[in-house]
Amino acid sequence: MLETLTVDAREHGLAGDGVTNDQPAFQRLVDELGAACAADGRPRVLRVPAGTYLMRDRPTLWRSGVSLIGAGRGATRFVLTNPGARTTPVPLAWFTAAQHGAGPDNCLADLTFAHFEIDGSGVETEEYEVLAKGLGMQYVLRGRFSDLYIHDTAATGFGCDFLQDTVVEGILVERCGRQDSGEQMGGAGIGIGIGGWGRVERLTVTACTAIGNGTNGIFLELQNKDWPLTCGIRITACHAEGNRFGISDWGADGLLVTSSTMIGNHEAGFDVSSQGTSKIGGRGGIVTGCVIDGNVRDGVGLGNTPGPYALRGNRISDNGRYGYWEHNLAGGDDEPAVDVVLEANDIRDNALDGVRFDAAVREAAIVDNRIRDNGRRHAGAASGGGPGVRCTALSLTDENAHWPPDGHRGKEVTVGGQSAVVARNSATELTLAPRRPGADTAWWDGVPGPGARYELPPTVAVRA
Incomplete structure (x- = not known):
């Protein structure tokens, strides 16, 4: 292993037949590649040919400098199950602060996860377990997650936190958070904890699709209320449909959400609130060039933030209650939001109010919007x-x-x-x-x- 930079998993003990438990061989291989990288400083690549790889009863502890490359969605499939360990979460890969001492000085560096599928439908825990994810790694440096299909996990599908100099692109997450009631932590398609690297985390989430997930399609969540809010994060060209919330900002500073679609979500297409772990809403964010349409209740829900926040040039339409709703949840920040800006949005055909304020704001700017044909819920009993x-x-x-x-x-x-x-x-x-x-x-x-x-x-x- 010391001289081999690229390794074929089938040549080193993995069967890929959908019957053999490949987890022990997989863990040994990851450990050997990680040790080789630690010895000479050269990252390794683990290539996994087409096949169905059964991961039973144990999660795989990941190692720094080890990349995992498959043969494509549907071709390389990792099937997670826990029939013999109903209290054990079985993410494909994990590395966390609580379990493994992960931190800025003990991180996973220089790794790529690409071109494979994770099927989490076989994991069932006795009680909801927030760690029953598809991927559950913390403190990743120079990571790239690309072209993954993650579905039917008990908790969050892609649940990786503290991602520095990292790109998350082209990930499809469906029906994740199966065991989440909708009110519990996690249970999202893509859920990213932030704040562990300090004031700035350079992260891009792009061209991802989240459909029918238990809580959020995509959310960012400050993990500790005493940490500074994190800036440097961008979400672009993503699609969130049929989730409880489409895209949520639960504690970022200056989040950019652009050119994305938030459609048919149950509570809101876009949400800023105190529902996250730290009970802190995002601030300073900009949402622009998005379509926020046909959500079961609200298009945009914004609250528990001191501001500022800006929505510019969006279509907010055909939602089942309000187009834009300013409100605060109990237990979160309820001071008046300053510098909330609604500018040049097309706000139309919503069931009740196009724009509704149920919380105090100061120095708000509502300018150059086209607000028309709202109040569509006009039928009597x-x-x-x-x-x-x-x-x-x-x-x-x-x-x-x-x-x-x-x-x-x-x-x-x-x-x-x-x-x-x-x-x-x-x-x-x-x-x-x-x-x-x-x-x-x-x-x-x-x-x-x-x-x-x-x-x-x-x-x-x-x-x-």
């Missing part, structure tokens, strides 16, 4: 049942109805003892949001039968 009424996993149809298009958007329809949120509607059909991110049904207790009685509440009287 409605009910029905019997012939012509039928439900599917994600819809309710009443052939005798004459609803105004999208007049019920954002309401909760009650059918028997169940309720579901209306994502949009036609004259006779309600399209329903999934009961939780990543679910394939709106119903918690099975699809109601034909002719089931339903009720829709009245609208809000004042909409602007």
